[in-house]
Amino acid sequence: MSSPGHTDRTRSKRLPELASHDLADLQAILDAALVAHICVIDGDQPFVLPVAFARNGDRLYIHGSSKSRLFTQLATGVSTCLTVTLLDGLVVARSVFESSMNYRSVMVLGTCRVVEGQEKAAALQVISDHLLPGRWDEARHPNEQEDKATMVLALDLNESSVKISAGPPDDVPADVELPVWAGVVPLTEHFGEPIDAPDLPVGVAVPDYIRQWKR
Amino acid sequence: MSSPGHTDRTRSKRLPELASHDLADLQAILDAALVAHICVIDGDQPFVLPVAFARNGDRLYIHGSSKSRLFTQLATGVSTCLTVTLLDGLVVARSVFESSMNYRSVMVLGTCRVVEGQEKAAALQVISDHLLPGRWDEARHPNEQEDKATMVLALDLNESSVKISAGPPDDVPADVELPVWAGVVPLTEHFGEPIDAPDLPVGVAVPDYIRQWKR
Incomplete structure (x- = not known):
């Protein structure tokens, strides 16, 4: 696994102070996210689609329908980009210009590879975990028919960039004296109370491991 | 503004039951989101980047640095895709195969146009609002230098698709009898207590309009 931002096309030219070259940041952001956005190009038209994903060491796995246009196209090994963004807050500066958001984002460049056999079964568990x-x-594990209907793709973390925008607004000195509030409004995600499926048999309770899920 | 899913490349072939053709859904999802992911292609390599955005009628606005590679490339009128995803919950089915997420997503296809003059000033307010x-x-409005440093792009909502996955897991009948909990764990976003900027003069309080922000 290479450090983020080590190639010319992943090096941050603008706002380099937001770039992280730390593998620990790369891993932490990927591990904190539930959804990524991945691109597939059809002709000259790009499509950006949300996908569930998970990291296993220096590799990401995504899974989807074997019949999905996106997945069959990605399976051919075309260049792709997978991006993960975690929004942490609204940065309320005195000026419109300096107002922004705090976020952590990862961009991964590469090509996908179809995963089969033992690695596929392991990848499905990695995603579930x-x-x-x-x-x-x-849970009931995939049967043969479900396994055939599912495609798993791997995307190695060989080329990536990490950007982290954190902290208070950075107003110009003249603006700091304005009698206007400035600061950060944090944004957080939370799990709510689990909702039973309508067809749940009486007496089946929410298991402890689900009650322990936190964000 | 055209109904979502009205062109061949935005029509959902797989899982058509998740597609919405309702303009109200399109607008509501866009208006509920703070960040979008937009693609720009450089050679054969796509890049997917998070951007703040806002809707004004049948048009989206995004803004960024005039020097940004992404923005200067998009300004040339290349085909792009902007996608917005709101995660609403984890769908915990009895089987791994049927487990999924509840989400609302919008995909917009088109080309961006550089916005100038009065429309640019209005667009910056739309994004801020x-x-x-x-x-x-x-807030202090952009001065001439800040205005020059900012590029605003418009993306019309002429071609889009909307997908909404909601509700309980859809287990196969044989699985429903398993003595295993199933249901949905909702996922919600919240604003936290505003954090004063360290350089905030004493006595400047968080304004009421900020305290009223809700997610």
Whole structure:
């Protein structure tokens, strides 16, 4: 796994102070996110689609329908970009110009590879463990038909960039004296109370491992 | 503004039951989101980047640095895709295969146009009003130098698709009898207590319009 921002096309020219070259940042952002946006090009038209994903070491896995246009196109090994963004807050500066958002984002460049066999089964567990920790031990695993209907793709973390925007607004000195509030309004995600499926048999309770999910 | 999913490349072939052709859904999802992911292609390499955005009628506005590679490339009128995704919950089915997420997403296809003059000033207010409601009346507006450093792009809502995945898991009948919990774990965003900028003069309080921001 290479450090973020080590190639010319992933090096931040503008606002280089937001770039991180730290593998730990790369991993932490990917591990904190539930959804990524991935691009596939058809002719000259790009399509950006949300996908569930998970990281296993220096590799990302995504899964989808074997019949999906996006997945079959990505499976051919075309160049792609997968981006993850976590919004942390609104930065309320005295000026409109300096107002912005705090965020952590990762951009991964590369090509996808179709995952089969033992790696596929392991990848499905990695994705389940990331999105629904503890669920793999209790859920019914894919049967042969479901396995065929599912495509798993791997995207190695060989080329990436990380940007982290954090902290208070950076107003110009003249603006600081304005009698106007400035600061950050934090933005956080939370899980709500689990909602039983309507067809849940009486007496089946929400398991502890689900109650422990936190964001 | 055209209904979502009215062209061949925005029509949902797989899972058409998730597609919405309702303009009200398109508008509501865009208006509820703070960040979008937009693609720009450089050679054969796509880049997917997070951008703040806002809707004004049948048009989206994004803004960024006039020197940004992404923005200067988009300004040439290349085909692009802007996608917005709101995650609403984790769908915990009895089977791994049926487990998924509830989400609302919009994909917009088109080309960007550089916005200048009066429309640019109005667009900056539209973006500010969307992200920081009420702030425009209090913040210092862009001066000439800041205006030059900012590029505003418009993307018309002529071609889009909307997908909405909601509700409980859809397990196969045989799985429903398993003694395993199933349901949805909702996911919501919240604003936290505003954090004063360290250089805030004593006695400047958080304004009411900011305290009223809700997600």
